Amino acid sequence: MNQLNPKKVYLITGAAGFIGYFLSKKLLDQDCMVIGIDNMNDYYDVNLKYTRLNLLETYDKFTFIKCDISDKDTILNIFEEYKPNIVVNLAAQAGVRYSIENPDVYIQSNITGFFNILEACRRYPVDHLVYASSSSVYGANKKVPFEETDFVDNPVSLYAATKKSNELMAHTYSHLYKIPATGLRFFTVYGPMGRPDMAYFGFSDNYFAGEPIKIFNNGDFENDLYRDFTYVDDIVEGIERLLSNSPTGDLQHKVYNIGNNNPEKLMVFIGTLEKALSNALGREVLFEKIYEPIVPGDVPATYASTESLQRAVGFKPETPIDEGLQKFADWYVGYYQKK
Known part of the structure; x- marks a missing residue:
């Protein structure tokens, strides 16, 4: 189901980010023109962002603009010059825990920045605006799986808000x-x-630094944290299918979950990561573990209903964690030259 149009201009904010990179690459591989925006901030290792960006810049149809979406004049100028047909807003200050200590940047990027994208889409009309929300909007909802129609007015972090x-x-x-x-x-x-x-990335870093990993579940294995871990290729496939499937009717706005619909206990995920790193290194990997209380803003479980997405575009994420984590472990060991 590929309805991408190489004649259209795709603008992706956060293009040097994790999801932004893989989406940009998939569009470029299908000969689409991609305008990538990123402020290249140092929230995490900027070298990894440049690694992704350098890979994208090998494509002739990729144009990169370093800017912050909170800079309204620059955003409006980009829309005026490139006249994008489809906009994917993935630029945001991410992270639940970081928002507790650094609230200002979340308002700047996630509120002001997104407002500027909306204003640009209003002044320079687009075929479709796709934007990143988060499972964190469900807060501490007890009913699972989470459905798009659920009540989501009780966020437990500023990021979620x-x-x-x-x-x-x-x-x-x-x-x-x-x-x-x-x-x-x-x-x-x-x-x-x-x-x-x-x-999962931090656990790997800690292991190779000879440090224990912190698990925020109080050591309660019976009531362990559950997470709906979703492999990046599944996320990108879902986005790609939705790009040409813009909402119609009186209200042209839709919200979809993109999750694996198969939550795993955190301890199972950790065990799978140990095994994946063991396979990648050819020797046994076991993490030293410290158990701590759950952090304010964290939620005990995430579990997506993906029926709406499946009805809309005939797709639901299905990559199992052993397969996805093995790909991560193989990359990590190679990229950081671990032994």
Whole structure:
């Protein structure tokens, strides 16, 4: 089901980020023109961002612009010059725990920045705006799996509050200015070239640094944290299918979960990562573990219902964690030259 149009211009914010890189690459591999925006901030190792960016810059149809989406004049100028047909907003300040200590940057990027994207789409009309929301909007909801129709007015982190705000802002702009917009609630995305602030990446870093890993579940294995871990290729496939499937009708705004619909206990995920690193290194890997209380803002479980996505585009993520984590481990060991 490939309806990408090489004659259209795709603008991707956060293009040097984890999901942004893989989406840009997939579009470029199909001969689409991609305008990539990223501020290349140092929230995590900027060298990894440049590694991704350098790979994208080998494509003739890729244009990179270093800027921050909170810079309204620059964003409007980019829209005026390149007139994108489809916009994918993946630029955001990520991370639940970081938002507790650094709230300002979340408002700047996730609220002001997204407002600027909406304003640009209003002034220079687009075929479709797709933007990243997050599973964190479900807060501490007890009902599982999470469905798009669930009540999501009780965020437990500022990050989650900004993502819920994005959905409300997009809904309003879609209603007022007929901007076709789709929000995507991502569920714990992982894979090669992923974000170093994510737990699986940090666990690997700690192991090779000879340090224990911290597990925020109080050592309660019966009531362990559950996460819907979603492999990056599945996320990109879902986005790609939705790009040419813009909402129609009176309200041109939709929200979809993109998750694996198969939550795993955190301890199972950790055991699978140990095995994947063992395979990659050819020797046994066991993490030293320290158990600590759950961090404020973290939620005990994420579990996506993906029925809406499946109905819309005939796809649901299915990559099992042993396969996805093996690809991550193989990349990690090779990229960082671990032995």
